[in-house]
Amino acid sequence: MEQIYIIGDVHGCYKSLLALIEQLPNKKNSKIVFVGDLIDRGKNSCEVIELIINNNYDCVMGNHEELFLEYAPNKDEFGNDFNMENSLHYLEKCGGKATIESYKSKEIYLKHYDFIKNLPLYLEYKDYKTADDRYLVVSHSAVVNVWDKRDSKDKFDIENFENQLLYKRYKQFDNKDIFNVYGHTPRSEAKLTSFDANVDLGCVYKKEKVINPRLCALEFPSMKVYTQENIE
Structure with missing residues (x-):
């Protein structure tokens, strides 16, 4: 059976990402999905996103992508007078400054901005299953006990679902049909x-x-773990 490779939070660690992908049996030709937080803190967020776009890898939205969309320069602000005052927490505390500084081209920045804006909250892979018939679901944080709210139209359910998948930590919950x-x-x-x-x-x-x-x-589904130390 074909395997899929789920890669953890990259945070701009481009060299480490390349080295990790080189370990995979089919290297760059592997089927890869990222759990979000591609950007911020590390110095090479632009290169990370460009690699993912060019290889058509899958990815879900992380909380750092959501912060980027809220606080980073938009198409009119990039390269112009950007009001940093409203974005200081993101830029200084969340590593956003490293992301902005990784962009030397407005054209690439805007392409990546659109890519990030269209990332989904989760991805389902119903053809990839464990031995006990659970199918794969990839998200940034664990879906835990809000998974059954994913199709809800209720405003509270929608907000709770998004907040859980982007920001919440440390819960555990068995959803029976899925492997998250x-x-x-x-x-x-x-x-x-x-x-x-x-x-x-x-x-x-x-x-x-x-x-x-x-x-x-x-x-997945073999559950073999590959790791790569930080070589940035």
């Missing part, structure tokens, strides 16, 4: 249970926050 792979919360090792997996190994962070900062790819 996500990132968002850095760990020292990949977490694998019978119903979900966290593949964020904190590649961009220093060892004070994560014991062994690495980038991770989970081969």
